[in-house]
Amino acid sequence: MSSAVLGYPRIGPKREVKKALEAYWAGKSSVEELLKVAKEQRLLTYENIKSQGVDVVPTGTFTLYDHVLDASNTFGIIPDKYAKSGLNPLDTYFAMARGHQKGEVDLPATEMQKWFDSNYHFLVPEVSEKTNFRLNDTKPVDDFVEAKQAGYNGRPVLVGPITLLALSKADADAQQKEFDPVSLVSKLTPVYAELLEKLAQAGAEWVQIDEPILCMDRAAQYAEQFKSTYAALSKAAPSVKLLLATYFGRLESNLDFVKDLPVAGLHIDLDRAPEQIDTVVPHFANKTTVLSLGLVSGRNVWKTDLNAALKTAQKAVELLGGDKNRVIIASSSSLLHTPITVKNENKLSAEVIDWFSFATEKCGEVATLTAALKDPSSASSILSANEKSIKARRDFEQNSDPAVRQRLANVKPEDLKRQSAFKQRREVQNKHLNLPLFPTTTIGSFPQTKEIRSYRARFNKGEITQEEYEKFLEDEIKFVVEKQEALDLDVLVHGEPERNDMVQYFGELLDGFAFTQNAWVQSFGSRYVRPPIVVSDVSRPKAMTVRWSSYAQSLTKKTMKGMLTGPVTILNWSFPRADISKEIQAKQIALALRDEVNDLEKAGIRSIQEDEPALREGLPLREAEHKAYLDWAVAAFRLSTSGVRDETQIVSHFCYSDFANRQIMQSILDLDADMISIENSKSDAKILKVFQNFEYANDIGPGVFDIHSPRVPTSEEMFNRLKAFSAYLPVERLWCNPDCGLKTRSWDEAAAQCKNMVEAAKRARSELAK
Incomplete structure (x- = not known):
C-alpha cells in the first residue's frame, strides 16, 4: 500500500514561475535563467510532497504554460504555420500559447478552452488526417530522470491519448469533412508506445495516464479505441505498470469496458463521486488491478473529513478481500486547482484558517490516511483533532445569516422577469x-x-x-x-x-x-x-x-x-x-x-x-x-x-x-x-x-481580436471578421468588441488594438450597411 498525489501547483510559493516567464517574454532574462527557475520549482515541488509523507511524487506535470500544450509539443502536434516559422523550439511553444508578432513573424495564439469543469484553461491541439505524430521532445523522460537523480520516487504523468484527441479540434480543411480527431488514435498510439519504452529504460515502474474523458458520456463512443489503444500500450513496455487515471466525476456505464482494460491500476475520484466505492470497486474484487482511491479533494480548499475518508478506504479494502497492497491512497485529481499552502496566510483568524487545507496540507492528509489505514492507532491524535475541526466548521455554517435565507425563500417568479419583452x-x-x-x-x-x-x-x-x-x-x-x-x-x-x-x-x-x-x-x-x-x-x-x-x-x-x-x-x-x-x-x-x-x-x-x-x-x-x-x-x-x-x-x-x-x-x-x-x-x-x-x-458582439495575445491585428483583419459576421446576423444587431477584457495587455498593445477595431467598425458602417 502506498500514497500518491496526481499533480501539484506549478506556480511556485511566491509566484516565481510567473515572474520568470514574464521577464523572459519582456526580453529581460535569458532562456537559461528561465529554465533555472523551472528546475528549482520542480525540485521544490517534489520536496514539498515528500516532506508531507507521500510515497510517490508526480513527474512531468510541471509546465511553462500548459500541460496540454506540453503534450501537443511532445507528440508533434504543431501546425505548420508554427513549425515553419523559423522560431526556436521554446519560442515556437510560446507562439502557440500567446501568439508572436515580431519582425516578419506574425502568428496568432491557438484556441483556448476550459479543462473540463474547472477554471483552468488549456490550449486546444489542432489536428487533421495529415498530422504526423512523432516524439518531438522527451520532456516526460527528462523530468522523471531529474527527479530520480535527486532521490525522489517519481511516477511520470501523461495526458492520455484519447483524452488528448477528444479535446483536439480539426483544422479548417478537416472541419468540412466532419472529421473526428479521435479517429487518429491508431496513428498516435505507436508514439505513446515509444515514449513508454523510453520511460521503462529510464527506470520508471509506474506511469500515470490521465483519461478524464472517461467521466463523460461521450467516452462510450470510443470504447473500441480504448480497448485497442491500451492493449497496445500495455505491451509496449511490459516492465512499466500503467495507472489509468479518471477524475472530476464517475465512470458510470464506461466501466463496462474500463474494467477489462489491460492496465495495472485504475484511479477513481471518490471525492466528486463517492458512490463509486459501491459501483466500481466490487468489479475488481477478483482481479489483480490496483485501485487508486481519490479520497482527498484536488478541487476544493476544505479540510478532508479524515474519519469519513478512512471508513471509505477501509470499505474498499474489505471489498478487495482485505488486500491492502492493492490500494493507493491519493488526491482525487491533480492539486493544481488549489493554492500551495495555508502557511502563506497570516491575516485570516485562527478559527477560519483551521477550516482550510491547501495543496501541501492535502499531501499531508493523503499520508495520514495511508498511515491510518495501515494502523489506525498511529494517527489517532490527528484523526481526533480533525474531527473537532470539522464539527466547528459545521457549527459555524449552520449559524449563518437567517435574513438572507428568508429573503431567498420569499423570491417570486415575477422577480425573474423583465418588465417587457426584448423587442x-x-x-x-x-x-x-x-x-x-x-x-x-x-x-x-x-x-x-x-x-x-x-x-x-x-x-x-x-x-x-x-x-x-x-x-x-x-x-x-x-x-x-x-x-x-x-x-x-x-x-x-x-x-x-x-x-x-x-x-x-x-x-x-x-x-x-x-x-x-x-x-x-x-x-x-x-x-x-x-x-x-x-x-x-x-x-x-x-x-x-x-x-x-x-x-x-x-x-x-x-x-x-x-x-x-x-x-x-x-x-x-x-x-x-x-x-x-x-x-x-x-x-x-x-x-x-x-x-x-x-x-x-x-x-x-x-x-x-x-x-x-x-x-x-x-x-x-x-x-x-x-x-x-x-x-x-x-x-x-x-x-x-x-x-x-x-x-x-x-x-x-x-x-x-x-x-x-x-x-x-x-x-x-x-x-x-x-x-x-x-x-x-x-x-x-x-x-x-x-x-x-x-x-x-x-x-451580439462577437470578439474581433484575441486579448490573450500581445499581437495587434490590422484593421483590415478586423473588418474582414465583421464582414464575415454580417453574413450570419443582421448588421443592426452586431456590436464590435474584443474577445474579453484588456487587463493583461500593456497600454501600447491595448490602444493599438482598439484603434484598429474602431477603424474596422467605421469602415463596416459605410461598406456593410444594408
Whole structure:
C-alpha cells in the first residue's frame, strides 16, 4: 500500500514561475535563467510532497504554460504555420500559447478552452488526417530522470491519448469533412508506445495516464479505441505498470469496458463521486488491478473529513478481500486547482484558517490516511483533532445569516422577469443610447499597470491613506475615459483600476466570503487568480461599484457601462461551501447583485454589464445533470438583473461556452440579456452560424481580436471578421468588441488594438450597411 498525489501547483510559493516567464517574454532574462527557475520549482515541488509523507511524487506535470500544450509539443502536434516559422523550439511553444508578432513573424495564439469543469484553461491541439505524430521532445523522460537523480520516487504523468484527441479540434480543411480527431488514435498510439519504452529504460515502474474523458458520456463512443489503444500500450513496455487515471466525476456505464482494460491500476475520484466505492470497486474484487482511491479533494480548499475518508478506504479494502497492497491512497485529481499552502496566510483568524487545507496540507492528509489505514492507532491524535475541526466548521455554517435565507425563500417568479419583452425594450434603449451601427465597446477592464498594482499594494500595507488611494483611482479612471474618447469608442467603461480580479474584488466586498493574501491558483500560463472562499450566507453590506461608475459617467456624455460579475461566475470562480447546494449559494449572490444593479440604475447608469464567462464551465460532465444546472444558473442571472426598467440595457459576456450545445444555447436565450458579447476571434465565425440557426434576436458582439495575445491585428483583419459576421446576423444587431477584457495587455498593445477595431467598425458602417 502506498500514497500518491496526481499533480501539484506549478506556480511556485511566491509566484516565481510567473515572474520568470514574464521577464523572459519582456526580453529581460535569458532562456537559461528561465529554465533555472523551472528546475528549482520542480525540485521544490517534489520536496514539498515528500516532506508531507507521500510515497510517490508526480513527474512531468510541471509546465511553462500548459500541460496540454506540453503534450501537443511532445507528440508533434504543431501546425505548420508554427513549425515553419523559423522560431526556436521554446519560442515556437510560446507562439502557440500567446501568439508572436515580431519582425516578419506574425502568428496568432491557438484556441483556448476550459479543462473540463474547472477554471483552468488549456490550449486546444489542432489536428487533421495529415498530422504526423512523432516524439518531438522527451520532456516526460527528462523530468522523471531529474527527479530520480535527486532521490525522489517519481511516477511520470501523461495526458492520455484519447483524452488528448477528444479535446483536439480539426483544422479548417478537416472541419468540412466532419472529421473526428479521435479517429487518429491508431496513428498516435505507436508514439505513446515509444515514449513508454523510453520511460521503462529510464527506470520508471509506474506511469500515470490521465483519461478524464472517461467521466463523460461521450467516452462510450470510443470504447473500441480504448480497448485497442491500451492493449497496445500495455505491451509496449511490459516492465512499466500503467495507472489509468479518471477524475472530476464517475465512470458510470464506461466501466463496462474500463474494467477489462489491460492496465495495472485504475484511479477513481471518490471525492466528486463517492458512490463509486459501491459501483466500481466490487468489479475488481477478483482481479489483480490496483485501485487508486481519490479520497482527498484536488478541487476544493476544505479540510478532508479524515474519519469519513478512512471508513471509505477501509470499505474498499474489505471489498478487495482485505488486500491492502492493492490500494493507493491519493488526491482525487491533480492539486493544481488549489493554492500551495495555508502557511502563506497570516491575516485570516485562527478559527477560519483551521477550516482550510491547501495543496501541501492535502499531501499531508493523503499520508495520514495511508498511515491510518495501515494502523489506525498511529494517527489517532490527528484523526481526533480533525474531527473537532470539522464539527466547528459545521457549527459555524449552520449559524449563518437567517435574513438572507428568508429573503431567498420569499423570491417570486415575477422577480425573474423583465418588465417587457426584448423587442419593446430595444426600441426604448435605441432612442436612449442613440448608437451607430456596429457600436464599439470593450468588455470592461483596461491594463492593470505596475503603477496601479503598486498603489493598491501600498494602500493594503497602510502606506497611503484611503483618500490618497481613491484620488489615484479617480485620476486613473479619468485617464481611461479620456483614452477611450480619443479612440472614439461608442460605449465606454471605467477600466476597473480598483479591482484586483473580477471575482476576488466582489468577494472582498460581500459578507459571507473569506479572502486570502497568497492563495494563488493558475488560470493559464502566467495568469493566476486568488479565488474567494464562500464560508457562510452571502449578502451585500453596501454598494460595491456605484461610486466608480457614477464618477466615470460624470466625465463623459457618452454611455458608460456599469461593470459587474454575474452570480454563477462569482460562485464558479470561488471555492464554494460544501454544506449547501451551489444553487442556493448562486441565488444568494444573485440577490446581492440585484441590489447593486438597481443602485447603478438609480445612479443614472443606463447600460449594465453582468458577465457570466463561467456559465459553461459549471456545466456538469454528465448530460443527465445539465438541465437542472442550467435552470438554476439562468434563474440566478435573471434574479440579479430583472429589477430594472426597460430603458436600462443589460449586457453580458461569455467565453468558452460551447454554443453548439443546444441546452447551453437555449440557456443563453433564456438569460434575456439585451446584448451579449462572446469570445470569437479564433472561431472563424462558426459560432455565429449557431446563433443564426437558433434565430437569436438580441444584440451580439462577437470578439474581433484575441486579448490573450500581445499581437495587434490590422484593421483590415478586423473588418474582414465583421464582414464575415454580417453574413450570419443582421448588421443592426452586431456590436464590435474584443474577445474579453484588456487587463493583461500593456497600454501600447491595448490602444493599438482598439484603434484598429474602431477603424474596422467605421469602415463596416459605410461598406456593410444594408
